[in-house]
Amino acid sequence: MTTMTIALADTDGQDPAYYAGRADAYDDHRAGTDLDTLIVRLGYLMNAHPDLAYVTGYADRVLEIRAETAAVTAAETELAHTLGGAL
Template structure:
């Protein structure tokens, strides 16, 4: 016999608008929008969006994208330095 467990659709205790903001930032980036443009859009959202949690979610994803790109850059630079030193 199984017992049904009811789980909330949203985890982390955030407002649904937070997740909508994160999703929109993800979609914008996935569609090819570069980080600089995302940061400009974030500035407009912070100033003009009526739902603060939406802007917070958008900002969270933009910051993650920034950290991801910085990590890739550091890894590529380290690899290039290692390859050059070994040549």
């Protein structure tokens, strides 16, 4: 089942394809696609997709997912070190 992501009607002058790319990356990730696969898909999009705004939106969301994943990993590592010393 696919989750439909709706972009706001007011795109603040940005190309709607940009938001479509962000939404597709978001949907792919929510559907269980891991970060490595998203990065590979982004590589294919960069080489073959005709709409630069779409690719830019997809790339922006993939980079955000990467940053979120790194932040969670860092927080969990810090917690493990803190709790590990207390045990």
